[in-house]
Amino acid sequence: GLARPVFCPSGHVTANSACCALFPMVDKLQTDLFDGGECGEEAHSALRLAFHDAIGFSLRGGKGGGADGSILIFNKTELTFHANGGIDDITSRQFPVFQELKLSAGDFVHLAAAVGTANCPGAPRLQFMFGRPAPKAPAPDLTVPEPTDSVTSILSRFADAGFSPREAIALLSSHTIAAADVVDVTIPGTPFDSTVGTFDTQVFLEVLLKGSLFPGNGSQPGEVVSPLHGEMRLQSDFALARDPRTACFWQAMVDDQQRMTSEFKAAMAKLQVLGQDTRKLVDCSDVVPVPKTFTKQIKFPATFSKKDLQLTCKDLPFPNLATVAGPAPTIPPV
Numbered sequence: 001g002l003a004r005p006v007f008c009p010s011g012h013v014t015a016n017s018a019c020c021a022l023f024p025m026v027d028k029l030q031t032d033l034f035d036g037g038e039c040g041e042e043a044h045s046a047l048r049l050a051f052h053d054a055i056g057f058s059l060r061g062g063k064g065g066g067a068d069g070s071i072l073i074f075n076k077t078e079l080t081f082h083a084n085g086g087i088d089d090i091t092s093r094q095f096p097v098f099q100e101l102k103l104s105a106g107d108f109v110h111l112a113a114a115v116g117t118a119n120c121p122g123a124p125r126l127q128f129m130f131g132r133p134a135p136k137a138p139a140p141d142l143t144v145p146e147p148t149d150s151v152t153s154i155l156s157r158f159a160d161a162g163f164s165p166r167e168a169i170a171l172l173s174s175h176t177i178a179a180a181d182v183v184d185v186t187i188p189g190t191p192f193d194s195t196v197g198t199f200d201t202q203v204f205l206e207v208l209l210k211g212s213l214f215p216g217n218g219s220q221p222g223e224v225v226s227p228l229h230g231e232m233r234l235q236s237d238f239a240l241a242r243d244p245r246t247a248c249f250w251q252a253m254v255d256d257q258q259r260m261t262s263e264f265k266a267a268m269a270k271l272q273v274l275g276q277d278t279r280k281l282v283d284c285s286d287v288v289p290v291p292k293t294f295t296k297q298i299k300f301p302a303t304f305s306k307k308d309l310q311l312t313c314k315d316l317p318f319p320n321l322a323t324v325a326g327p328a329p330t331i332p333p334v
């Protein structure tokens with residue numbers, strides 16, 4: 001039958017008494033890792049870390065244990081992989097907090113990602129499954145897609161881990177709260193959209209704009225021209241937004257916060273238990289803070305409009321969006 005709610009000593013309510021221990025840990029993550037609950041660099045990086053950890057997995061086996069925290073425990077190995085450039089910042093920030101909490105590495109990495117993401121207004125409240133065993137071994141190299149990879153290679157890597165092209169685009173909603181430190185090392189903290197602190201659909205719009213400039217030291221591997229000063233555009237995002245296999249999934253997100261958050265939530269729920277026996281995990285999603293909602297209508301950045309779009313999806317009309325007033329913005333680093 002239906003489980004009755006459990007009242008924890010901390011005063012919180014949850015569906016399962018095993019989850020009670022997590023509420024104080026969530027508080028500790030917020031204080032010690034996320035500057036008291038911010039959607040800042042640590043929150044963004046915690047989400048990226050969860051991806052790089054979990055995608056070390058193949059349906060056919062032999063590519064790592066998936067969402068097991070191996071990236072934290074076997075960081076000496078996994079951080080040498082090219083695709084994990086810049087990840088050392090967040091693993092060294094997380095490690096001391098991890099050592100204080102009595103959680104497995106996998107539970108730690110994936111709880112931190114859920115809590116960090118919840119700090120971003122507009123984000124869905126991600127699922128959290130509790131009880132991952134300790135990781136057994138590092139993931140091998142070449143499981144994490146790179147911005148220099150072709151669409152074919154990216155989609156086949158996602159398919160190998162169990163994700164459809166539509167789910168791959170849903171996961172890329174994460175780039176709405178993302179910035180690059182190492183794509184161009186002369187401009188660390190360069191955001192992928194103009195609202196890096198908000199889990200909105202802005203990134204899906206801005207990646208469809210015609211690019212014209214490099215924000216830093218010219219062209220870097222994996223980087224293509226961006227529409228805005230101070231904004232970074234990945235070659236992979238550019239290509240996925242225009243490729244016939246994914247362009248309509250990409251465009252459908254532009255003006256649909258509800259679609260983006262529900263598809264992202266579903267794909268993340270899959271990602272965060274890759275390689276795990278879910279029958280042995282307890283659903284502790286009710287320890288994840290409830291994110292602030294985002295209800296504003298997104299807009300073209302100032303000076304941009306429909307005429308600046310590069311659209312390849314023939315099946316969908318493009319929504320009518322207003323343009324922010326004023327001169328073209330320069331996006332500040334985070």
Ligand code: HEM
Nearest residue numbers: 044045048051086145146147171174178179180181182183
């Ligand atoms: C085609 C697949 C993907 C590619 C090629 C890719 C590539 C990148 C690159 C190059 C960066 C910047 C790293 C740096 O210079 O510091 C980045 C940042 C980021 N990525 Fe991805 N990514 C992909 C998919 C994902 C997915 C599926 C997620 C999460 C579910 C994710 C979450 C993030 C986040 C949150 C950041 C920002 C980290 C921060 O601001 O500290 N990415 N990604």
Ligand SMILES: [Ca+2]
Nearest residue numbers: 176195198200
């Ligand atoms: Ca955003």
